[in-house]
Amino acid sequence: MSVRMAPPRPLVFLLMICGVCSQWDVSYSPSHICALKDSSVIMSCTYTYPTGYQIMKVFWTKIIEKKETEEFPDLSEDPEYSQRLQYLGDKRQNCTMRLSHVTLKDSHEYYFRFITNKDKWTGKSGVTLSVTDLQVESPERVTEGNSVSLTCKSSCTLTDRATFIWYRNSEPLTERRDRNNELLLQSVRAEDAGRYSCAVHGHSHVSPAVYLNVIYPPKSVSVFISPSEIVSGDSVTLSCCSDSNPPALNISWFKGGMFVGSGRIYSISKISSDDSGEYKCKSINEHGEKYSDAVTLNVKSVRRFSSVVVVVAAGVGVLLGGASGAFIMYICLTKRMKRRPAMKEISDPNEDTYTALDHKSMTSELYDTLTTIHPRPPENSCMTLGPQSFSKHENPSINRKMLQ
Structure with missing residues (x-):
């Protein structure tokens, strides 16, 4: 004859209590979230409670202080x-x-x-939210021709799959493709310098910009001469x-291969014909050097022909008509010489650059307008040096035609 022993009362009580405990639960999926600053986060959550209880209130909380x-x-x-x-859930399970x-x-x-009509419940563990911003990590400088990698970094690994986009000087880099969160620039050019920032596609947050030098x-070394027409003594x-x-x-x-001075500006005061010749400069920085093309500096002598003509004309006038004839010849030649600046020497009458001017139809107003025309200043680093007065001698054998 076998006897079945009933379990002790305390054990039965514990089994009943644990059965009830197993019905109280809150679970989160995922339990850790890494989100980008300014984005929206969804915390998925489910909960259970014993039958016979009525839900009175549901809410999210955080423990501020123990x-x-x-x-x-x-x-x-x-x-x-x-x-x-x-709150996207309900009062049953979600x-x-x-x-946001x-x-x-x-x-x-x-x-x-x-909170139910009989009890309150909070899950033992919650969902951990980590919010991160973006930072660009790159070297401060890169030498032209080398490769460089820029990284878009966050303090945690983003939970959602992220597609990174890059900007240079606030403009999207459509011609470049990133590798994960990296931007690889191969054979860097001078044009690649600028302020780089990154973002995640579909999000408004953009990282602070970092300058790549x-x-x-x-x-592009070149020489500019001022003034363009040089007379002895200038x-x-x-x-x-x-x-x-x-x-x-x-x-x-350098003049003709001989060193003559240093500095960005080379000045010659009271120039003479001995200073004529070919000049060039050499620019040097810590990464290399380069010579400019040679330019020819031509020094013209002072013209004294006009005064000689006047003296000769006056002498002829004396011989032909006395003092009155000399005076008339002087006046005529003087007026003719005053008109000469308005006359244009043209080697080819069919040349389109300039048109022969009829001195009878010319006015002082037209002449004044013509004499104010200047060549457009070159756009380069010497703008601060007053390039409006410079003339680049790219071909020394061809002098710029100017009104005499």
Whole structure:
């Protein structure tokens, strides 16, 4: 005869209690979220409770401070959250919540809490939210021709799949493709210098811009001469202009291959015919050097022909008609010489650049207008040196035609 022993009463009581406990639960999926600043976050959540209980209130909370009694504030009543928090669940099983326009201050652990007609419940573990911004990590400088990689970094790995986009000087880089969160620039050019920032497709947050400095040796070295027409005794300025990064540390001047001076500006006061010749400059920075093309400096002698003609004419006038004849000849020649600046020497009458001028139809007003025409100043780094007075001698054998 076998006897079945009934379990002790305490054990039965514990089994009943644990069965009830297993029906109280809150679960989150995922339990950790990394979200981008200014984005919206959905915290998926489900909960269960024993039958026979009636849900009176549901809300999301966070433990602000541990005191003698824990406080569980309703975030929907908090001014910092009330306009951004939206409860998407119900009072049966779903407790999902959306939080919009998250900030770095929103990084916290959040809990779902519900109150029944008999009891209150909060899950033992909540959902951890980490909010991150974006930062561009890149070298400060890169040498032209080398490759460089820029990285769009965040403090945590974004939960949602992210497609990164890049900007240079606030313009999207449509011609470049990124590799994950990296931007690879191969064979960097001077034009690649600028302020780079990154973002995630579909989000408004853009990282702070970081400047990428592209360094290169001197190039496009050229010489400008002022004034363009040089007469013996004038002061002449030669300016050396170059494109380099960093700016040229040293500039040297050469005449016919012989060193004559240094500095961006080379000046000659009271120039003479001995100063005529070919000049060029050499621009040097820490990454290389480059010579300019040679320019020819021609020094003209002072013209004294006009005064000689007047003296000879006066003598002829004396012989032909005495003092009155000399005076008339002087007046005629003087007026003729005054008209000569308005006359244009044209080697080819069919040339389109200038048209022969009829001195009978010319007026002082037209002449004044013609004499104010200047060549357009070159656009280069020497703008601050008064390029409006410079004339670039690209072909020394061809002099610019000017009104005499």
